Amino acid sequence: MANEAQKALIRRLDLVAKLDNDDREALSRLPIAIREVGAGTDIVSEGQRVTQCCILIDGFTHRYRHTFEGKRQIIAFHVPGDIPDLHSLHINVMDHSFAATTRSKIGFVSHEAIWSLCLARPNVAAALWLETLIDGAIFREWIVGLGRLSGKSRTAHLLCELAMRLRSVGLAPDHVYCLPLTQHELADALGLTVVTVNRVLQEFKLEGLLDRDRSRMAIKNWPALARIGEFDSDYLHFRADVDMKASPPTAH
Amino acid sequence: MANEAQKALIRRLDLVAKLDNDDREALSRLPIAIREVGAGTDIVSEGQRVTQCCILIDGFTHRYRHTFEGKRQIIAFHVPGDIPDLHSLHINVMDHSFAATTRSKIGFVSHEAIWSLCLARPNVAAALWLETLIDGAIFREWIVGLGRLSGKSRTAHLLCELAMRLRSVGLAPDHVYCLPLTQHELADALGLTVVTVNRVLQEFKLEGLLDRDRSRMAIKNWPALARIGEFDSDYLHFRADVDMKASPPTAH
DNA sequence: CGGGTTTTTGAGACGGTTCAAGCGGTGTGG
DNA sequence: CCACACCGCTTGAACCGTCTCAAAAACCCG
Structure with missing residues (x-):
């Protein structure tokens, strides 16, 4: 199916931000390369310098880190439409890993493409920023749970x-x-x-x-x-x- | 001291982002109202709809939430120069509270003023976005600690x-x-x-x-x-x- | 000096861990 | 097509980090 990555992305952004038709149009023209990754594979690893972002199209993914003693803490789960490493747009070196829990279909967009889209359409920039803020809101919720529940x-x-x-x-x-x-x-x-x-x-x-x-x-x-x-x-x-x-x- | 809020903010942003002199100039013209708040007071409360952001100029502040049984979880601490509720720019209703740990000096900037600054100077917008992303990176670190250390x-x-x-x-x-x-x-x-x-x-x-x-x-x-x-x-x-x-x- | 908050100490209880073993499904190779 | 190996799930029992309760000591501020 053509354009599935763009569709997943637009659907997700529409859930949280107000986009107009021009915004959607611009988003649907984003150049996205699609690749399937096997269960258990790292899509992006801690310490890696990245120049593109991932859009989850289909499957299940998570982000995690290890402690010195090798214990793993999963930091987030993702659903289709999410851009799990959108933060890499500003923080190029990953401070945690992003992996496929099950076999997943992932779209890859270059930072460059996202940057020019953001400059051309401030509305989209706002939606993406909001997306990273919701990521943060979920982290806060997990902190409260881990600390006090x-x-x-x-x-x-x-x-x-x-x-x-x-x-x-x-x-x-x-x-x-x-x-x-x-x-x-x-x-x-x-x-x-x-x-x-x-x-x-x-x-x-x-x-x-x-x-x-x-x-x-x-x-x-x-x-x-x-x-x-x-x-x-x-x-x-x-x-x-x-x-x-x-x-x-x-x-x- | 005049302009102390702007100075604290610029100093902080300079630590993480590359600003040029025009950016700093624009930041130093931000209209910021300064107010002192007493120890233990909520500066912004959970559920509140806000139209301005806070810049911590001097003192110590934290963000927190309560569980149903009344247990408190502190989510973040802040140091001078931080904008603890910068996320409110896109998420207008607070999902947690922001309070002064000790008597603190706070600067208040309207969302409007920040928005027009962001539109005029994409560089500053990027720095502020980055600021919220670092906030998120700290949350992740706390999650790993709370979950596995x-x-x-x-x-x-x-x-x-x-x-x-x-x-x-x-x-x-x-x-x-x-x-x-x-x-x-x-x-x-x-x-x-x-x-x-x-x-x-x-x-x-x-x-x-x-x-x-x-x-x-x-x-x-x-x-x-x-x-x-x-x-x-x-x-x-x-x-x-x-x-x-x-x-x-x-x-x- | 007096009242309230913060820090300190002790002892018992508990949520969750660790270790260890058995069970069940599933995929693979002979 | 069965045997085996592997992985995930389940169960039991001992153990331990942290909590709870309780009370005393120290400190702070008015």
């Missing part, structure tokens, strides 16, 4: 966040979505161990809050899970006028 | 970070600085309790790593403390060519 709450919060973000791009109708993460990966994001994550998930399942089979995740009792996770989607900063429920994937 | 390491890391950031604005020569935080406030930033922070600090003191009296903090063994905290200042993204050691406070 229990393992159970953190887990609930993450499951709600992913549901909400996937739903915003049409990938989680009714809070049912594909979550291709091992419990180990969840643990590394939550600051927990596999053992604890396993027990928490079982507890949730037992209480009828969710249902899981392979990579299928279904949240059966959203209000309860959201309460446990102290989840309120405000920090994702979707535009007030977007109707999440109605948004289906763009037909193709 | 021990209380001891986190404490060491925070003390190193503050030393480095204060030093960059001339407020911590030789790793000696004024740290007007109670152990309770440190605990709320580190995701620990006062009791634990107290014990960790005593341990550090006993091992000769630091010296503390009132609000005076002196790091006596930087390499050792940095090692414990896994601290490497790269994530603060100072320009490669700034010589931290030489930088004295701008004469006034």
Whole structure:
């Protein structure tokens, strides 16, 4: 499908910023090279100097860092339409790694192309800046969770966040979505161990809050899970006028 | 002293971005209203809609949020020259609060003024965007610490970070600085309790790593403390060519 | 000097870790 | 097509870092 990267990007930006047709037109002319990457591969590594940004088109990706003792902390997960390394536009040397959790389709745009687009269309520049700010808002939310919530709450919060973000791009109708993460990966994001994550998930399942089979995740009792996770989607900063429920994937 | 807000801001931006004289000139003409706020006061509160940004000129401030059970998590600390709520330029409703830790001098600039400066001088826009990205890089660092490091390491890391950031604005020569935080406030930033922070600090003191009296903090063994905290200042993204050691406070 | 906050200390409890082992599905090669 | 190896999930039990509760000591400010 032609232009899928541009479409994913425009769809995402439309969720949070006000673009006009000229902006969308300019975005759809961005030169983007598409490549598939295998599960578990680093797309960009810590310490690397980069001259392009990645747009996630399809699949599941995450960002992470290791401690001296080799423990891994996952810093973020990404859904299609996200530009996980947009910060590299100003900070050229990566201070963490960006990897494909599952086999993923990635679009690559040169910094140059983004720069000239930003200069030509301040509106787009504003949308991209906003995008990096929302990234930061999500970090703040994780900090509060890691610092002050229990393992159970953190887990609930993450499951709600992913549901909400996937739903915003049409990938989680009714809070049912594909979550291709091992419990180990969840643990590394939550600051927990596999053992604890396993027990928490079982507890949730037992209480009828969710249902899981392979990579299928279904949240059966959203209000309860959201309460446990102290989840309120405000920090994702979707535009007030977007109707999440109605948004289906763009037909193709 | 006239223009102190502009000077603090320019000094800070010069640390991370390349500005030319026209940029500095434009920045120094920003209309900034100065106000002093008492210790413990909220400068901007969660949920509030804002139309201006704050520049910390003098004092110590932090950002925080509360959990449902009333636990506080401090999300960030700020040093003079910082614009703690620069994100409000695009995200008008605060998703956390910004408060004065001690009596502080704050400059207020309207969003409008910043917007027109950004449009007129893309260089300044880039510097401000970068500023918000560094904010995000610090969040990532905190996430790794909270998720995967021990209380001891986190404490060491925070003390190193503050030393480095204060030093960059001339407020911590030789790793000696004024740290007007109670152990309770440190605990709320580190995701620990006062009791634990107290014990960790005593341990550090006993091992000769630091010296503390009132609000005076002196790091006596930087390499050792940095090692414990896994601290490497790269994530603060100072320009490669700034010589931290030489930088004295701008004469006034 | 007196009242409030901050720091310090002790002891017991708990959330989450660590270690260790068994289970189940899945893909691969003989 | 079965055997084997591998990876992810599950379970149990001991252990430990950090919390909680509680109270005393030190400090600060008016």
